[in-house]
Amino acid sequence: MALRHAILAALREEEASGYELSKRFDVSVANFWPATPQQIYRELDRLEADGLLDAKLVEQDRRPNKRVFSPTAAGEEELGRFIEVPSRPTAIRDDLLVKVVALDDDNAEAVTAAIEDRLEQSKAKLGLYQRIRAAMLGDLDEDEYLATGQQLGNYLALRRGISFERDNQAWCRSSLKAIAGRRTGIPG
Amino acid sequence: MALRHAILAALREEEASGYELSKRFDVSVANFWPATPQQIYRELDRLEADGLLDAKLVEQDRRPNKRVFSPTAAGEEELGRFIEVPSRPTAIRDDLLVKVVALDDDNAEAVTAAIEDRLEQSKAKLGLYQRIRAAMLGDLDEDEYLATGQQLGNYLALRRGISFERDNQAWCRSSLKAIAGRRTGIPG
DNA sequence: GAGGTCATGTAACAGGTTACATGATTGA
């Protein structure tokens, strides 16, 4: 049930509507807790019903009205409690590794293509993270940001995403090499 | 819907009952596609109903009978098709990073404890993976295994798990340092 | 005789995914 807490944490930084929140999730939170707009809308309703969020209606001129949410005192407390209870170990569910364990002589080409595909995806993601990082750092270098930056938690989470993608790419490259090595050794 | 394909791939290596499969998932597949016994039993029933698995009843002497599953030709084909379709990017959902983005002066101690906890979990997991790796390698070294080992796909997936945990630990250590650095700077 | 393993399952629920609907405004 960490989606609620991801939402509470995001709204604590800055209040937002469902639409705005889902945009923010796309760029930053998606790194560690992906969620579709539908999930977010549903959870916002529940959080409001449970008294953990305040909603206020903001009327706009040439745009649809929006409901802007921010945590209540109870919401802040709930977030505090969440931090105290033990985390379960990270669950990774990766299609690609399912394909890799199914590797055999007949599908080596398709598995290779799947890994190459992932490598490209990973490069794109890393590029995005690097741009977000540059924007966060501004004119500080990393050590300065770690010492004095405004959003240390966000920065640390972003670093996890960056090192994950780097690691991903290294794994893709070495696996491609290993599979190619086998294939050149096979007659045909 | 990769659970089905994870199961098909696992059964292709060696037929198994639901109980045996869930044990195997615990030790190796859990690395990239965790699943509870209940999920596995449900999916086995569906796979059989869809004609992708054959079930045979094995009667045992001093133990309950078991149903042992193996892929049908249609099951093999389904796995082949799965490998051809593009993978979605990995979804990581990590409680701990939700806590980290919620970091502030008041909860720094609790967040620190959560990271330390994760570091210990990660060490335990890495230890497990290393033991599995040693068992797979036997008396081969890594290069030899990559060139000639029987279960290249499994070995590559395991390597992903190992590097993920190493990376996890490096992140935990550097984050603990960054948070501690802040706290010594704060009066109190 | 208590607790663990072998073996399978039911039931209820929470969480995540996909498809679709609405309707105004803005920019190419």
Next chain:
DNA sequence: TCAATCATGTAACCTGTTACATGACCTC
């Protein structure tokens, strides 16, 4: 005028989690 963006939602469905139940055997 066509597509994109802003803004919110319903509905149906699939996947994952948790709790519980059964019963025999094995080991201490």
